[in-house]
Amino acid sequence: MSTMTETSKTSPESQAGGPANAVPLNRTWWERNGRTTSIWAGRAALVVVFVGLWELTGGWLFDISFTSRPSAIWTRLVEWNADGTLWVNSWITLQEIIYGYLLGSFAGALLGFVLASAPTFYKVLDPFIMALYAIPKVALAPLFIVWFGIGMDMKVLLAAVTVFFLVFLNTAAGVREVDRGLIDAVRLMGGGRADIALKVVLPSSMTGMLTGLKVAIPYALIGAVIGELVASNRGLGYLISNSAATFDTAGVFATLVVLSVIAAILNFLVGLLDHRVSRWKPAEARS
Amino acid sequence: MSTLIEVRGLTKRFVKDETGIVALRDFGLEVEKGSFVTVLGRSGCGKSTALNLMSGLLKPTEGTVSYRGDPVTGPRTEISYLTQSDTLMPWRDVRRNIEMPMEISGVSKRERREHAEELIRRVGLTGFERHYPRELSGGMRRRASLARMLAGDPETLLMDEPFGALDAQLRTDLQLELLRLWQGSGKTVVFVTHDIEEALLLGDRVVVLGLLGRRVLDKPIELSRPRDADELRVDPTFVSLHREMTEALREGAR
Ligand SMILES: Nc1ncnc2c1ncn2[C@@H]1O[C@H](COP(=O)(O)OP(=O)(O)OP(=O)(O)O)[C@@H](O)[C@H]1O
Numbered sequence: 001m002s003t004m005t006e007t008s009k010t011s012p013e014s015q016a017g018g019p020a021n022a023v024p025l026n027r028t029w030w031e032r033n034g035r036t037t038s039i040w041a042g043r044a045a046l047v048v049v050f051v052g053l054w055e056l057t058g059g060w061l062f063d064i065s066f067t068s069r070p071s072a073i074w075t076r077l078v079e080w081n082a083d084g085t086l087w088v089n090s091w092i093t094l095q096e097i098i099y100g101y102l103l104g105s106f107a108g109a110l111l112g113f114v115l116a117s118a119p120t121f122y123k124v125l126d127p128f129i130m131a132l133y134a135i136p137k138v139a140l141a142p143l144f145i146v147w148f149g150i151g152m153d154m155k156v157l158l159a160a161v162t163v164f165f166l167v168f169l170n171t172a173a174g175v176r177e178v179d180r181g182l183i184d185a186v187r188l189m190g191g192g193r194a195d196i197a198l199k200v201v202l203p204s205s206m207t208g209m210l211t212g213l214k215v216a217i218p219y220a221l222i223g224a225v226i227g228e229l230v231a232s233n234r235g236l237g238y239l240i241s242n243s244a245a246t247f248d249t250a251g252v253f254a255t256l257v258v259l260s261v262i263a264a265i266l267n268f269l270v271g272l273l274d275h276r277v278s279r280w281k282p283a284e285a286r287s
Numbered sequence: 288m289s290t291l292i293e294v295r296g297l298t299k300r301f302v303k304d305e306t307g308i309v310a311l312r313d314f315g316l317e318v319e320k321g322s323f324v325t326v327l328g329r330s331g332c333g334k335s336t337a338l339n340l341m342s343g344l345l346k347p348t349e350g351t352v353s354y355r356g357d358p359v360t361g362p363r364t365e366i367s368y369l370t371q372s373d374t375l376m377p378w379r380d381v382r383r384n385i386e387m388p389m390e391i392s393g394v395s396k397r398e399r400r401e402h403a404e405e406l407i408r409r410v411g412l413t414g415f416e417r418h419y420p421r422e423l424s425g426g427m428r429r430r431a432s433l434a435r436m437l438a439g440d441p442e443t444l445l446m447d448e449p450f451g452a453l454d455a456q457l458r459t460d461l462q463l464e465l466l467r468l469w470q471g472s473g474k475t476v477v478f479v480t481h482d483i484e485e486a487l488l489l490g491d492r493v494v495v496l497g498l499l500g501r502r503v504l505d506k507p508i509e510l511s512r513p514r515d516a517d518e519l520r521v522d523p524t525f526v527s528l529h530r531e532m533t534e535a536l537r538e539g540a541r
């Protein structure tokens with residue numbers, strides 16, 4: 001004990017109950033938020049310029065029946081909002097995305113974790129998994145129609161399959177990259193297999209799993225919409241193919257806008273989760 | 288005094304691609320209960336490998352390690368091992384890292400927290416409880432590892448160059464802290480270092496290893512305790528021991 005009392009005599013501030021090098025910054029509002037503000041301002045400006053150019057050039061540079069124009073798209077959205085088309089179809093697609101995503105990511109994370117924990121077994125399966133992964137998922141649609149009909153199930157499964165591989169591969173990679181030294185540390189503390197799995201492998205593979213969960217989001221949407229494009233009578237994919245079939249380009253673009261809004265919201269939600277789990281990483285390493 | 292750790296004919300051969308790399312050959316060591324043994328050796332002579340084998344982390348190719356007469360087949364909680372590289376969990380803050388051995392052995396949450404606070408204070412990390420390992424300096428991580436090692440309340444400490452990365456002042460502080468912890472506690476310490484002065488300052492006995500863990504010198508150090516670094520430097524016994532160790536290290540490299 002005496003030694004530490006001596007240390008505190010030579011450097012009292014280091015024992016003062018807080019890190020000695022933590023100084024208040026007193027930054028102005030602009031210093032703290034300036035960068036974020038400029039980035040958002042830049043994004044807003046880009047949207048305004050793009051939409052403005054589109055609106056203005058439509059009709060003389062491009063043929064409206066092919067490219068439509070923002071005002072027409074807006075009118076279509078307002079109409080669809082009024083007659084309920086927008087909400088009914090969005091809700092169908094959203095359900096397919098959510099169920100497909102949950103099913104695929106749950107199965108992918110669980111299987112990735114379990115299989116990668118048995119390295120030899122994983123090696124045996126590896127070429128088969130990669131072969132399945134390489135199949136374009138659209139190619140499965142006809143088969144799924146035969147198996148499950150053209151209802152929602154088929155879209156959910158198509159989304160789930162797409163999501164599954166991304167989450168599975170990323171989780172498995174995370175598990176296999178666990179630092180040996182950390183596992184040894186737990187063994188030295190007397191920890192068994194369960195401790196190693198829960199206290200080292202799980203948190204350490206979290207980064208890989210989250211990467212998988214994140215990149216998989218747009219793919220859930222892709223899976224569901226492709227399913228709808230192939231065969232359906234409801235959903236946003238159906239709305240696109242139906243609008244295109246009647247040469248309603250404004251309708252196609254309106255649906256695309258809705259799809260990107262859905263994608264943005266889903267991305268935002270996973271971003272929140274990511275932020276919570278990776279607090280331990282230095283700021284630079286966070287995306 | 289009785290022999291606590293007994294190492295016999297230990298050989299470790301690593302397999303890399305199609306070649307075998309011998310890291311340790313026919314290594315032997317007996318450690319008395321309650322003693323403080325320092326192990327000196329040049330880089331690459333197999334010190335870390337020897338500790339890995341003694342801790343039960345690695346399995347020997349040949350030979351045996353026994354602890355209290357039982358053969359060591361895997362890690363055991365009475366032996367705590369501070370490895371050469373940091374193995375703090377990057378997703379746990381300092382306090383939760385230090386609590387980890389207690390968590391595994393099932394100590395209650397309140398007790399864990401109290402004991403961790405006490406250890407944090409001892410290694411001088413007060414104020415950094417909520418910092419993650421990446422937010423600490425190398426020396427601070429080392430101190431956190433040391434605290435975590437002590438949290439398991441081990442009876443034997445294996446330490447691999449624990450204070451290598453610290454500044455001289457802090458190094459002295461922690462050396463004294465370690466001695467204070469060891470003296471009269473009946474704990475046994477095997478301390479690996481490449482610093483002759485540190486070896487002489489701490490050890491009851493110094494073992495100098497040469498290539499492949501060949502024991503070049505094994506000598507009890509009879510300097511009286513407490514040993515003060517500044518006084519020792521001009522002590523004729525110390526000076527001659529120092530010269531002997533330097534000679535042995537040079538000899539070991541051949
Ligand atoms: N996992 C491994 N695979 C192959 N070779 C290894 C492995 N671990 C150690 N070695 C080899 O064994 C020898 C001894 O290594 P070891 O880490 O025990 O040395 P050391 O005495 O601790 O050195 P230092 O003082 O630099 O830490 C080295 O030549 C090293 O290349």
Ligand SMILES: [Mg+2]
Pocket residue numbers: 334335336371447
């Ligand atoms: Mg070493």
